[in-house]
Amino acid sequence: MMKLPRRRFLHLAAGAAVLPAAARIAWRKPIPSRPVRFMVGFGAGGAPDILARLMGQWLSDRIGQPFVVENRVGGSSGIATEAVVQAAPDGQTILLASLANVVNATLYDKLNYNFIRDIAPVGGISRDPNVMVVVPSFPAKTVPEFIAYAKANPGKINMASPGIGSTPHMAGELFKFMTGIDMAHVAYRGSPPAITDLLAGQVQVYFAPISASIEYIKAGKLRPLGVTTAKRADALPDVPAVAEFVPGYEAVAFYGIGAPKNTPPEIVDKLNKEINAGLADATLKKRFADLGSVPFPGPPADFGKLIADETEKWAKVIKFANIKPE
Numbered sequence: 001m002m003k004l005p006r007r008r009f010l011h012l013a014a015g016a017a018v019l020p021a022a023a024r025i026a027w028r029k030p031i032p033s034r035p036v037r038f039m040v041g042f043g044a045g046g047a048p049d050i051l052a053r054l055m056g057q058w059l060s061d062r063i064g065q066p067f068v069v070e071n072r073v074g075g076s077s078g079i080a081t082e083a084v085v086q087a088a089p090d091g092q093t094i095l096l097a098s099l100a101n102v103v104n105a106t107l108y109d110k111l112n113y114n115f116i117r118d119i120a121p122v123g124g125i126s127r128d129p130n131v132m133v134v135v136p137s138f139p140a141k142t143v144p145e146f147i148a149y150a151k152a153n154p155g156k157i158n159m160a161s162p163g164i165g166s167t168p169h170m171a172g173e174l175f176k177f178m179t180g181i182d183m184a185h186v187a188y189r190g191s192p193p194a195i196t197d198l199l200a201g202q203v204q205v206y207f208a209p210i211s212a213s214i215e216y217i218k219a220g221k222l223r224p225l226g227v228t229t230a231k232r233a234d235a236l237p238d239v240p241a242v243a244e245f246v247p248g249y250e251a252v253a254f255y256g257i258g259a260p261k262n263t264p265p266e267i268v269d270k271l272n273k274e275i276n277a278g279l280a281d282a283t284l285k286k287r288f289a290d291l292g293s294v295p296f297p298g299p300p301a302d303f304g305k306l307i308a309d310e311t312e313k314w315a316k317v318i319k320f321a322n323i324k325p326e
């Protein structure tokens with residue numbers, strides 16, 4: 001997972017500590033009733049970690065119990081997920097659920113859990129678009145020109161990603177699947193080295209997280225061809241959506257909260273209520289916008305439907321591209 005520049009990380013993380021005083025409300029009988037372990041399968045300093053800390057701080061203030069983020073990196077979020085699956089269903093252990101979980105369901109033949117069966121959806125947090133970027137010297141200036149160039153030059157385009165099964169990887173594979181072009185996948189250990197090699201010409205395209213690429217776009221070092229949302233993204237309003245040229249294309253990271261199955265409905269409902277309150281808060285929304293994240297409020301059922309739909313969607317892409325884990 002990509003690392004944010006230190007100054008920007010400190011600025012965003014600090015925001016978690018300065019949410020409005022109005023948020024600091026404790027229930028008489030708090031649910032959960034003890035400190036909560038918030039399991040995150042990504043490293044500290046990346047956008048998912050910051051999202052979790054922002055939401056964790058909000059929930060701490062609203063509920064009156066600490067929500068302690070634990071970064072359990074490994075297995076493409078699998079280690080963190082398994083820890084939550086094995087936890088007691090009492091609201092004291094929750095998971096930052098993500099696209100990695102639905103990809104893993106097909107990518108790995110043998111998991112010690114079934115994500116849809118063993119994790120109860122609590123609520124969505126955000127949907128995070130990526131952006132298809134090339135260097136300014138690349139011959140194509142639009143998505144249609146890119147597709148035409150790729151078809152005229154088979155085998156000459158290398159596509160970067162921060163790892164097999166990552167959102168940028170899946171976004172690129174979906175693009176290949178829907179356009180019929182061929183690109184070689186080059187996996188890196190995170191966004192920084194992928195962008196470094198893109199700038200150096202070692203790879204030609206990257207479906208980059210907006211938070212990792214927007215400064216390069218603003219500086220003119222990378223050219224955005226299209227965002228991966230169905231419609232244009234607020235973070236890059238002048239950049240068309242890939243779907244404007246490839247109808248039906250959408251590849252968006254998502255984050256939300258899950259809990260062990262059989263967690264009591266009253267706990268799920270309380271957490272969902274406070275998550276949605278946070279997503280409506282102006283200060284928190286500003287922090288999300290700084291990350292290029294779009295709040296994704298709604299009831300648990302909406303988040304559960306997204307998980308089911310995304311699991312089915314990416315299973316088709318993984319099988320079509322014959323993607324295997326590292």
